[in-house]
Amino acid sequence: MTAAALVLPAQAGGEGGMPNFTVTALDLTVIIAYLLLSRIIPLVASSRMKKKAKAGGHESDESEDYFLGGRNFIWPFVALSLVATNMSGATFVGLAGGAYEQGISIFAYEWMSAVILVIFVFFILPFYLRSKVFTLPEYLEKRYDRRSRMAFAGFNLFANMFIDMAAALFAGAVIVKVLYPGIPMIVSVAALALLAAIYTVIGGLGAVMISDSIQATVTLIGGVIVLVATFNAIESWDAMTKVAGDEKMSLILPPDHPDLPWPGLITGVLVIGLYYWTTNQLVVQRTLGARSLDHGRWGSLFAGLIKLTFLFLFILPGVMALSLYPELEESDTVFPTLVFDLLPVGLRGLILAAVIAAITSTVDSILNSASTIVTMDFVKTFRPDTSQRKLVFTGRVATVVALVVAIVWAPFIGQFDTLYEYLQSVLSFLVPPVVVVFLAGIAWKRISATAAFTTLVVMQPLGVVGFVVTQVLPEEPTIQFLYASGISLALSVLLIVVVSLVGPSPDEEKTDEFTWKNSYWTAESKELKSTPVWANYRYLSIGLLAVTAVIVVLFA
Known part of the structure; x- marks a missing residue:
């Protein structure tokens, strides 16, 4: 795949039917000004927020400040940070390219997010x-034991670098x-990575969430x-x-659509959505920094509402x-083609700045997530x-x-037809065991620590093998990746249940606090009567x- 390959029809704008892919001085000025401000403002604002929180009696230690922003974020920051982390350049590039390739059905990943956030x-x-x-x-260590914690921490680092961050940089x-x-x-890739690293390294999650809200x-x-x-x-x-x-x-x-x-x-x-929105440190870390459970809930639901607008935006x-450029060779180049063909000088500079900012916003979130796991889990x-x-x-x-690992890997993503295909295909094989272990x-309090650990260390390596054998090595995939996810999910459920039942029951004192009970719902219902x-x-x-x-029915 050649990222820059473009074959445009005669009716496209620009000379000779080609959009003029030239960044003017005005465009460049807008981009540089925006990027500078979007780095300075988060650092200054996060510093002031820390001082204000301490003055108001909200005390937190240095590591809590750096990795979770002092657990003091209100719902709009939670919502916008969730959206910015999710959007990235893959939203502009990947969603537009995926829609050009397969149509609006790609919106399934977006509307399903709203449903999953309600479950969350x-x-x-x-x-x-x-x-x-x-x-x-x-x-996971609190619910199971240290073995599961280490296994999942290792997977999270792998996913952060080779899936999330590499895709955003690509x-x-x-x-x-x-x-x-x-x-x-x-x-x-290296230049974009460095832009993201500046305020992530210095400011931690506080700066990241403020930056995310702006982006x-x-x-x-x-x-x-x-x-x-x-x-x-x-x-x-x-x-x-x-x-x-x-x-x-x-x-x-x-059902036979490829x-x-x-x-x-x-x-x-x-399944992919449940992993991404409910078990992925990269995303959930935003809600862990919420001021309260209510702020975490409101922010998550507002993020779900914003996700529904992605169909239109x-x-x-x-x-x-498709009707403007029916002969594009590379679908991932749809978005830059639209920007340069349809928007005036200056304004397109702002859009390009927004794209770069979205990319770096995702990368800064991933970096903060990875550093938190390395520091706190290892x-x-x-x-x-x-x-x-x-x-x-x-x-x-x-x-x-x-950052260095992701920079080296990112160029290899080019072998996939579209960016979204890469993301969804990889996740389909790797994440079902994670979803099963958490949910x-x-x-069920009967799920044991040994069962959880066994599910992670057996099913995830099998997922890697399955991905390589069915998606990478053959000229054409031998199984549709979404069906492969269902198979992995079923096998993971079977494995975790069987191992739990044949082994001793876990200590109820350990599982009691982390297992759902109907009494939680009843007690909360009483509290909500006055809300x-x-x-x-x-x-x-x-x-x-x-x-x-309503949206799904209208476009079904």
Whole structure:
């Protein structure tokens, strides 16, 4: 795959039918100014927030400040940071490219996120916040034992560097390659990584979440601008849907569809989403820094609502591009083509700045997540007497190491047809055991520590083998990856249940606090009776599910 390959039709703008991929002085000025401000503001603002929190009596130690922002974030910051972490360059590049390739069915990953976040705030987040953990591997030690913590911490680091961060950096390199074909991809990746590392290393999660809030806002505005410009450029909605065809304008595809068969919504999309939104340190760390359970819940639900707008902001422009540029060789170049062909000088500089900011926003979140795991799950576990200052220093060193690994790996993602295909395919084989270990542990107190550890260390290596054998080595995949996810999920459930039942029962004192009970629901229901409707997460959840259902039905 060549990221910069573009073959545009005669009706495209620019001279000779080609968009003019030239960054003007005005565009460059806007980009540089934005990038500078988006690094200075988070560092200054996070420092002031720490001082204000301490003045108000909210005390936290140095490591809690650095890795969790002092656990003092209100719901808008939680929501926007969740969205910014999720958006990245893969949203602009990957969603538009995926929509150009397979149509609006790719929205399944977005609307399913809203459903999963409702599950998260009802049944999972309360256990995380009650446990007062820094990391999700630490949570596994409290529910199971240290073996599961170490196994999952290792997987998290692997996923952070080789899946999440590498994909985000690759997305940015695609944009740079279109603008400056002569720059080697490894150079682009390194430059973007360094931009993200500046305030991550210095400011920790506090600076990251403030930066994320800024980036999410600007990115959403950028999406609106591109949507309006693209809609104005097409002949009409009816003409566009005719070019796209019924299949690309439908959310539900046949069971034998190569990209997103409808049974795969349950066997794959739901499973991947449960991993990403409920068990991934990268994402959940935002809610661990929430001021309270209510703020964590409100922020998560608002993030789910924002995710529903992605259909209009990022996916439909990709489908509309089919009628504007029907012969693009590389679908991941749809977004930069729209920006340079349809937007005026200066404004496109702002959009490009938003894309770069979105990419670095994801990378900074991943770096903070990786450094937290290295420091709190490995260093502090094996050297519990390490000082607060040394823990923070270790986190900064870990940030740099993780960055180097991702920089080296990112260019290899180019062998996949689209960025989204890479992300979803890898996750489908690797994450089902993780989902089973977390959710089974909350659902059933009989699940034992040995069963959880066995499931992780047996099923995840098998997932790696399965991915290589069925997706990488053959010229064409031998199994649809969403179906492979369902198979892995079923085998993981079977393994964890069998091993739990044949072994001794776990200590109830250890499992009691981390296992769901009906009494939790009853007690909470009494507490919520005096809560206004607008603040009651249950009513807010029902509203979010209703909006999701309406969108799915309209486009089904």
